[in-house]
Amino acid sequence: MKKWLLCFFLILLLPDVFLAQGSPDYGSGIRLNISNDGSKYIRILAWGQVWLQYADNKASDERPVELSLRRARVLTYAQITPKFLILTHFGLNSMNSSNMSSVGKGASSQLFFHDVWVQYQLHKNHEIGAGxxxxxxxxxxNSAGTINSMTLDNNRQSWSTLGLSDQFARHLGVYFKGNIGSFFYRMSVNEAIANSLDERNPADYPDVAIYGGRRYRGSRSAGLVFSGYYEFALLDHESNFLPFRAGSYLGTKKILNVGLGGLYHPNGVVRQVTGELESEDVTMLATDVFCDLPVGKRNAAVTVYGVYQYNHYGRDYLFGPYGTGGFVYTTAGFVLPSDKAVRIQPYLHSGYFHYTSTIEDRWAVGVGTNLYLNGHNSKLTLEYKYESFGLQPVNSVTLQAMIYL
Known part of the structure; x- marks a missing residue:
């Protein structure tokens, strides 16, 4: 028993979805079989991302240079039988000297579950899950992975319900996912959280949209969120085993996907009008294209992604990075030709965000380079980013060191 427990904690295992972007030395990965035929097994994935960042945000009193633990995560899943799966994913985010706890008991020091779900196979290539x-x-x-991203970080506005109707981009609900040939789908019916980040009281903000529908209308009226994403794979198929979408395959696949998705939260937003509390529905629609192709014969590759999304949080909603209106976000990168294991990938990303409640639009542009020491398993990223919204633009330079096993 002790031998098996030791193996469990020492072996770090890699899900199939990540293998194509990982170290060539890792091979097909390792898993701990708990049955002779391998139909029952456990896998574990662990990763850490450390940031050294300079930001000239003059509106902040913080020191412009900061070291932070951007992410520290562990993901594990077990295939109980070929038809049953359980997955857990826990960790912490954005720990720095300002939010650390003296004895490790503060909110930013605590591990929390990002994902916990159980899944059942309904038919070949079709599953249902809950959690x-x-x-x-x-x-x-909106389902991007954080260990095989091409850019330094995700576009925050794309996680359009983060903290508003979900917990850190995760809902508690039931999902359906699968594919019919080259058509892939994921659909879910979820519970909306009651303690939204938008804690404003409608009585204190007359005629202002506030995303707290369940808090004020209750679960009967504003308790459910419906979402879905539908995608055609025109070339190679990606793994649909886990939800985390790759940002770059480094030329190991030929991908050209076109997608369409949406979200609907009835009565998700409330506003106080002439003493009465009124509700508005939250709706989101998006269409996107993802392309990742090898180029030439020396391991070069090109990656391009573009999305247009319209978010309606109610009339003239604005709260932090979220607002009623549309945005366009694009990324493009190129893996330079090389016959060596170490590879270089310069990239750029840009976003334009139009909010109906503001005169000025939000802009963001970034340029960076990934230095792959061993695929996505070990890489360094250096990125410069410029953001403009209102009177105070922000420039930042970030160096990231990441390792995952």
């Missing part, structure tokens, strides 16, 4: 899940709708980037 705290990441099978999100709206767009591909």
């Amino acid at each position: 705290l899940h990441y099978w999100n709708g709206v767009s591909r980037i």
Whole structure:
């Protein structure tokens, strides 16, 4: 028994969806079989991302240079039988010297579950699952993975319900996912959280849209969120085993996907009008394209992604990075030709965000380079980013060191 427990904690295992972007030395990965035929097994994935960042945000009193633990995560799943699966994913985010706890008991020091779900196979290529899940709708980037991203980080506005109707981009609900040939789908019916980040009291903000429908209308009226994402794979198929979408395959696949998605939260937003509390529905629609192709004969590759999304949180809603209106977000990268294991991938990303409640639009542009020491398993990223919204633009330079096993 002790031998098996030791193996369990020492062996770090890699899900199939990540293998194509990982270290060539890792091979097909390792898993701990708990049955002779391998139909029952456990896999574990662990990763850490450390940031050193300079930001010239003059509106902040914080020191412009900061070291932070951007992500520290562990993901594990077990195939109980070929028809049953259980997955857990826990960790912490954005720990720095300002939010650390002296004895490790503060909110930013605590591990929490990002995902916990159980899944059943209904038919070949079709599954149903339930729990705290990441099978999100709206767009591909709304289900982006964080260990094989091409850019330094995700576009925050694409996680359009983060903290508003979900817990850190995860809903508690039931999902359906699968594919029919080259057509892939994911759909979910979820519970909306009651303690939204938008804690404003409608009585204190007359005629202002506030995303707290369940808090004020109750679960009968505003308790459910419906979402879905539908995608055609025109070339190679991607793995649909886990929900985390790759940002770059480094030329190991030929991918050209076109997607369409949406989200609907009835009575999700409330506003106080002439003493009465009124509700508005939250709706989101997006369409996107993802292309990742090898180029030439020396391991070069090109990656391009583009999405247009319209979010309606109610008339003239605005709260932090979220607002009623549309945005366009694009990324493009190129893996330079090389015959060596170490590879270089310069990239750029840009976003234009139009909010109906503001005169000025939000802009963001970034340029960076990935240095792959061993595929996505070990890489360094350096990125410069410029953001403009209102009177105070922000410039930042970030160096990231990441390792996952």
